[in-house]
Structure formats: structure tokens, C-alpha cells
Amino acid sequence: MDVIEAIKGRRSVRRYKEDPVPGELIERILDAARWAPTGGNIQPWRFVVVKDKILLALLKKVSPGYLGDAPLAIVICSEKERSYRVGGPLAKDYLTIADCSMAAANITLAAHALGLGTCVVKSFSHNAVKELLNIPSGVEPELIVVVGYPANTPKPPPREPLEKVTYLNRYGENFQKWEVETMEKKVEQTGNDYIFELILFLATSAQGCLNEPPLYGPFRLLDAISRLIDLPDYGGSLAQDPFLKELKNFIDSRKFLVMYDVEGFKRAIDEVVMRLTNEAKNRYLKSQG
Ligand SMILES: Cc1cc2nc3c(=O)[nH]c(=O)nc-3n(C[C@H](O)[C@H](O)[C@H](O)COP(=O)(O)O)c2cc1C
Structure with a gap:
């Protein structure tokens, strides 16, 4: 599947079939996750793959945003302490979240390309998830990605038009789709x-x-x-x-x-x-x- 096709065709799925996700596909999805870019190549992520039915049910109970009963959830954690040690405050407070979001994007796209549905979940109790999955101190759960075979094909929620969300050169300046080419002007430097x-x-x-x-x-x-x-x-x-x-x-x-x-x-x-x-x-x- 073409990348653009995957980006546009991916939907947040909230109803799943019971069929389990084959191990080989799980591995391919995680492999796609670890190839996402990270600030300074710190790779702060650690992925907890939850398959245990009881744990999945508990995870759902402590996550108000977790909808549907998928056979799999990937909890993307970040090593905050290590990130701080190697990357300072910027890495700990900002890059970890951006990096884990990059990994989540790869997971959702790879899963979609493999015929699976996903939903990114941020509405969960951090303390509860840490407790349930034995996540140590210095490590934080950032996002949960629910994964399974979709039971329906959700309609794409609307997107704001490109013209509204894009500016040319300066914030607020009109983006004209067909006039993006800027005039090549060589700046003479002394x-x-x-x-x-x-x-x-x-x-x-x-x-x-x-x-x-x-x-x-x-x-x-x-x-x-x-x-x-x-x-x-x-x-x-x-x-x-x-x-x-x-x-x-x-x-x-x-x-x-x-x-x-x-x-x-x-x-x-x-x-x-x-x-x-x-x-x-x-x-x-x-x-x-
Ligand atoms: C950071 C983040 C957090 C999200 N949290 C939740 C959530 O807690 N529960 C949920 O059902 N969907 C959640 N979503 C999914 C969004 O609602 C969804 O991406 C958005 O409505 C657009 O729909 P689409 O993904 O089908 O294009 C989250 C998405 C992102 C990127």
C-alpha cells in the first residue's frame, strides 16, 4: 500500500472483531515503530505489548478513552530519566512525547497497511496503567494504541481545508495552492x-x-x-x-x-x-x- 494511501485510509477504529492479531504482524508493526525518527536518536520508547485478556480488560477499566474490545494493546512508554540524562530537559519534557507520537503514527499506519485497525488512546490514568503493567519509576506511559481487526469501517471525520491550516512564508499569509513556487532570488552575502x-x-x-x-x-x-x-x-x-x-x-x-x-x-x-x-x-x- 502506498504511504499516502495508508495515511488517508487509516481511521481510528473503536469496534473490533475477536480474531487475534498474528504474532508475525505484531512484530512487523513494532519494527515499523522502532524505525520512527527520534530527537538526537535517543529512542526513548519502550513498547509493552498487552495480549493477556484480563490485563486488557483492566487496562480498559482505567482508561475512559479506551473503546471497543480489541485483542491487543501496545502501551508506548518513554524512559524519562534516561532521556533527561542524555538529552537534558528538552529531551525529557518535549522530545519523549514527540518521539512516542512518531512511533504511534508508524504503528497506526503499518497496522492499517496490514489490514488491521487501531485507535490511539491518551485518556487513561497514568498511575493506574503504571501499576497494572509494572512500569518502573523514571518511565512513563505516553500513549496506548489499541490494535485489532476492524468490525466496521468508520467514516473519516472531517478535516479543515488545506487553505485554512496552511500559510505561505509568514503566519496568516494566504496559501495559494498553485503558486507555491517561490521566486529564486540569490542573496548576495558579504x-x-x-x-x-x-x-x-x-x-x-x-x-x-x-x-x-x-x-x-x-x-x-x-x-x-x-x-x-x-x-x-x-x-x-x-x-x-x-x-x-x-x-x-x-x-x-x-x-x-x-x-x-x-x-x-x-x-x-x-x-x-x-x-x-x-x-x-x-x-x-x-x-x-
Ligand atoms: C494524541 C491522541 C490521543 C487520542 N486519544 C483518544 C482517546 O483517548 N480515545 C479515542 O477514542 N480516540 C482518541 N484519539 C483518536 C482521535 O479521536 C482521532 O484520531 C480523531 O478523531 C480523528 O479521527 P481519525 O483518526 O479516524 O482520522 C486520539 C488521537 C490522538 C492523536
């Missing part, structure tokens, strides 16, 4: 504009350090070095310096390791420092003979 941009980047990076994952601080600094080397024609173009050019290439090829290979990222920083130190020796000690 060295001062470039420095100004870099200063703005550093200031917003400093601000980000208050909430973002602590590791993003070194990441932004490395990125700043790369941007600095890019500085066009200002006091003698830095990027023309073969050493700096190569250093910039190295940084740009390694900086995103921060998202998926923290140790590799740390090694890249060590390498940058060593390259610079050796270059400093060459440049400044050589001249002393």
Missing part, C-alpha cells in the same frame, strides 16, 4: 553578513545548550569551526588554506556521528584537536628553526 550569521548561530547555539542534549554543545562548536572556515573572502579566504579546507571536510563528514555513534563523534573531536595541534607545531615552531 563577509560581514556571513560573520553576522555565524554570530547568530553561536548565540542560538548557546541558548540551545540550556535545554538541548549536552552533547549538542560540542556538536555546535564543531559546526561553528566548519562555518568559520567557510567565511568568504574576508581578510583572505580561509577556505583557500589547504589545511583548513581539509579540516572542514573532515568535520563535515564526521559531525553527524553525534546522532548515532557517540564514541565515533568523540574520536572525531580528538582527531580535530590533534590535527590542529600538529598544524600549530608546523606553523609556529618551524619558524623558530
